[in-house]
Amino acid sequence: MNKRKQYIFLITLTISLNSNLAIFAEDKISMEKEDHCISCHIEDEVLPENFKDYDIHNQSGLGCSGCHGGDAAKEDMDEAMSEKSGFIGIPNKHQIPGICGKCHSDIEFMRQYQPRIATDQVEQYYTSFHGKKLLEGDKKVADCTNCHTSHAIISAKDPRSTVYALNVPQTCTQCHGDADYMKSYNIPTNQYTEYVKSIHGISLLEEQDTGSPACNDCHGNHGATPPGIISISHVCGLCHANNMQYFSTSVMGKVFEEQELHACEECHGYHQIEKTTYEMIGVGENSVCIDCHSEGDTGYLVADSISRLIMTAVTLHDSALIRQTEVIRKGMDDVEIGFLLGDAKQNLIQARTIVHTFDPDKVGEKTEASSSNSKAAISLADKEVEDYYVRRRGFGIATIFITIVVVALFVKIRDLEKKRLAEQSAQQQS
Amino acid sequence: MIINTTSKKLFTWLDNRFNLSPLLEFMRNKQVPVHRHSVWYYMGGVTLFLFCVQVFSGILLLFYYKPGIDSSFESIRFIMTKVQFGWLIRSIHSWSANFMVFFIFIHMFSTFFTRAYKKPRELTWISGFILLSLALGFGFSGYLLPWNELAFFATKVGTDIVGAIPLIGDAIKIVLRGGEEVTGGTLLRFYAFHVALLPALFTVFLGLHLLFIQRQGMHEPEFIEQLPKDKKKVIPFFPDFFLRDAFLWLIVLNILLFLAVFFPWEIGNKADAFAPAPEGIKPEWYFMFMFQTLKLLPGQILFIEGEIVGILFFTFAAIIWLLVPFWEIRKKPGKKIQPMTVLGIISVLFILIMTIIGYIA
Numbered sequence: 021m022n023k024r025k026q027y028i029f030l031i032t033l034t035i036s037l038n039s040n041l042a043i044f045a046e047d048k049i050s051m052e053k054e055d056h057c058i059s060c061h062i063e064d065e066v067l068p069e070n071f072k073d074y075d076i077h078n079q080s081g082l083g084c085s086g087c088h089g090g091d092a093a094k095e096d097m098d099e100a101m102s103e104k105s106g107f108i109g110i111p112n113k114h115q116i117p118g119i120c121g122k123c124h125s126d127i128e129f130m131r132q133y134q135p136r137i138a139t140d141q142v143e144q145y146y147t148s149f150h151g152k153k154l155l156e157g158d159k160k161v162a163d164c165t166n167c168h169t170s171h172a173i174i175s176a177k178d179p180r181s182t183v184y185a186l187n188v189p190q191t192c193t194q195c196h197g198d199a200d201y202m203k204s205y206n207i208p209t210n211q212y213t214e215y216v217k218s219i220h221g222i223s224l225l226e227e228q229d230t231g232s233p234a235c236n237d238c239h240g241n242h243g244a245t246p247p248g249i250i251s252i253s254h255v256c257g258l259c260h261a262n263n264m265q266y267f268s269t270s271v272m273g274k275v276f277e278e279q280e281l282h283a284c285e286e287c288h289g290y291h292q293i294e295k296t297t298y299e300m301i302g303v304g305e306n307s308v309c310i311d312c313h314s315e316g317d318t319g320y321l322v323a324d325s326i327s328r329l330i331m332t333a334v335t336l337h338d339s340a341l342i343r344q345t346e347v348i349r350k351g352m353d354d355v356e357i358g359f360l361l362g363d364a365k366q367n368l369i370q371a372r373t374i375v376h377t378f379d380p381d382k383v384g385e386k387t388e389a390s391s392s393n394s395k396a397a398i399s400l401a402d403k404e405v406e407d408y409y410v411r412r413r414g415f416g417i418a419t420i421f422i423t424i425v426v427v428a429l430f431v432k433i434r435d436l437e438k439k440r441l442a443e444q445s446a447q448q449q450s
Numbered sequence: 451m452i453i454n455t456t457s458k459k460l461f462t463w464l465d466n467r468f469n470l471s472p473l474l475e476f477m478r479n480k481q482v483p484v485h486r487h488s489v490w491y492y493m494g495g496v497t498l499f500l501f502c503v504q505v506f507s508g509i510l511l512l513f514y515y516k517p518g519i520d521s522s523f524e525s526i527r528f529i530m531t532k533v534q535f536g537w538l539i540r541s542i543h544s545w546s547a548n549f550m551v552f553f554i555f556i557h558m559f560s561t562f563f564t565r566a567y568k569k570p571r572e573l574t575w576i577s578g579f580i581l582l583s584l585a586l587g588f589g590f591s592g593y594l595l596p597w598n599e600l601a602f603f604a605t606k607v608g609t610d611i612v613g614a615i616p617l618i619g620d621a622i623k624i625v626l627r628g629g630e631e632v633t634g635g636t637l638l639r640f641y642a643f644h645v646a647l648l649p650a651l652f653t654v655f656l657g658l659h660l661l662f663i664q665r666q667g668m669h670e671p672e673f674i675e676q677l678p679k680d681k682k683k684v685i686p687f688f689p690d691f692f693l694r695d696a697f698l699w700l701i702v703l704n705i706l707l708f709l710a711v712f713f714p715w716e717i718g719n720k721a722d723a724f725a726p727a728p729e730g731i732k733p734e735w736y737f738m739f740m741f742q743t744l745k746l747l748p749g750q751i752l753f754i755e756g757e758i759v760g761i762l763f764f765t766f767a768a769i770i771w772l773l774v775p776f777w778e779i780r781k782k783p784g785k786k787i788q789p790m791t792v793l794g795i796i797s798v799l800f801i802l803i804m805t806i807i808g809y810i811a
Contacts, residue, residue, distance in 0.1 A: 440690070
């Protein structure tokens with residue numbers, strides 16, 4: 021953007037903000053106890069069902085006139101909706117950010133309700149793609165009401181809200197998934213269909229894990245914009261901090277930067293980021309390394325070496341897991357084995373993260389530790405299984421011994437009985 | 451020869467001081483009737499054997515068991531996994547406890563059906579009933595000691611039921627729990643009951659029970675009692691009956707070993723007072739018939755709470771059962787099935803059906 025354009029943009033932004041805010045500059049925020057607007061408009065289809073019960077503004081006492089102007093205290097319709105009383109009716113798209121910002125940009129006012137709430141939403145909005153386009157006169161872009169709705173606004177923490185973490189992808193795709201609507205912008209509309217198949221989408225939408233990222237976690241909320249090349253690793257690094265750090269300080273990180281490659285995205289993709297597999301590393305057909313490296317170059321050798329280290333540790337860990345299952349099935353003690361396998365897994369996870377250093381020595385330290393834990397677990401499992409058979413053999417020996425004593429007792433009892441009967445018959449005869 | 455001489459000398463030495471000869475004479479002449487119901491005579495002996503197993507294995511467990519909410523579960527796991535043969539001792543203790551209660555029930559009902567409780571054995575019956583109650587107390591208190599979640603919630607439910615007894619229930623519940631809730635205090639209390647109070651009481655009543663049997667001899671069913679003396683078949687207690695007893699004990703011991711090796715007693719998950727109650731909370735099988743009856747009773751019976759009616763019913767039934775020797779319905783000549791037999795069959799069926807429903811439901 022050249023300097024002239026920047027000046028025009030800033031002036032436009034300032035005028036727009038001031039004019040929007042000016043509409044209500046002299047008004048006090050309407051917090052009437054008695055709201056005559058609702059008594060007429062409650063049956064209007066604009067107001068959703070149960071509006072009174074869950075609209076956060078209505079619950080906090082913000083009446084219709086807070087946004088639409090007018091005097092809600094007046095019973096007379098004409099007086100209530102007169103120009104004199106500041107009535108503006110349905111606000112136009114350009115007015116909306118200003119109307120919302122009247123309260124939401126005022127920290128003095130907002131802290132009465134939420135002391136920690138941010139009040140930079142409108143400011144951020146005008147830096148977003150949506151906000152910029154709105155200033156340019158585009159009436160199709162999203163304003164506050166497109167995401168938050170206008171009359172059923174619920175706290176973002178409430179699962180019923182359109183901007184609750186689990187609902188965000190669906191909210192964004194209302195516009196971004198509509199090919200006809202998005203035609204004029206010439207951007208793809210398959211983000212949602214790709215996202216739902218991704219590890220993030222599955223985790224958020226299927227497993228209901230609200231810790232997984234939705235659209236806004238990478239693109240921003242009010243300042244939503246596609247992340248640039250430089251910021252991609254930073255965006256991913258917000259959650260995957262270690263991976264980002266290892267990658268950015270690695271040899272590969274520097275090469276990516278020089279060649280303006282999309283850091284994480286080059287290997288993992290973006291909207292359809294799939295669950296990582298061990299096959300992604302190495303020189304196999306599912307490897308991402310061979311997308312750039314070929315046989316004979318250093319990168320190819322490093323990829324092969326790292327893959328071998330990891331696969332050795334994985335194979336040992338899998339063998340140990342099978343042995344643990346056998347121990348559990350036999351009803352023996354697997355507590356220690358479980359601890360060892362937990363450590364082995366942890367080391368493997370760390371090795372997978374350290375892969376982003378592209379240093380076989382560093383990866384080797386962790387795979388070696390993992391293998392060592394797995395070997396110890398296998399050894400313990402062998403001991404438990406051996407113990408299992410010892411117990412059974414012991415029981416067998418005990419049973420043989422007891423049986424011999426039981427048989428001996430039986431013989432003795434019979435002898436005693438015979439002896440007694442003989443004595444009795446001798447007595448009877450005498 | 452030398453051993454014989456030494457033992458004779460030792461016996462003479464003891465006999466001179468404690469006059470053991472009459473006792474020896476008594477044991478030499480002690481006889482056991484032989485008839486078609488003789489098999490029931492062995493049930494008491496098996497129960498006594500299992501009690502000895504309990505005492506022996508319990509003492510071994512005491513070497514390692516540490517009562518406390520932070521140590522009970524851990525020490526049981528330690529016993530099961532680290533202590534040499536700890537798994538065997540603990541499993542035998544648990545299996546044997548269940549066997550003991552089972553054989554007490556068999557012993558009691560065989561006594562009931564053969565009418566062995568009649569004069570002059572009223573006190574033998576009463577002491578036996580007290581021993582059954584104490585054994586149930588052993589079971590209830592021992593169930594909590596591993597401090598696993600099933601035991602924790604079962605104890606909670608069990609003590610809640612006790613708390614529902616009118617007038618005195620709440621006080622008993624607080625004494626049992628050592629407070630309003632099941633806590634580490636309850637665990638320590640149950641431990642004290644299990645290893646000190648109940649064994650002491652059990653030993654006293656077991657001593658009395660055995661003393662009564664020795665003094666009065668084995669009960670003879672009426673059809674044997676009526677026979678002339680020369681027609682009655684008997685065997686000497688020593689060694690014939692004792693060897694038969696030992697024969698059965700060894701078989702039971704082998705079954706215990708089999709169960710301990712092939713079906714070791716589970717440890718479960720550690721109790722967490724703040725966790726929601728897990729599914730499948732159930733009392734030990736010998737409390738199941740009472741638990742299930744209370745569950746099936748309607749919330750309100752006339753003007754009284756259903757659960758209270760159930761508790762009062764069981765309390766009343768226990769008192770009636772305890773006093774059987776004093777109110778029994780006399781035999782009606784000519785009747786094939788006597789009223790007391792019918793009563794016994796109803797009681798057994800009730801216990802069996804309610805237990806089965808409890809496990810199926």
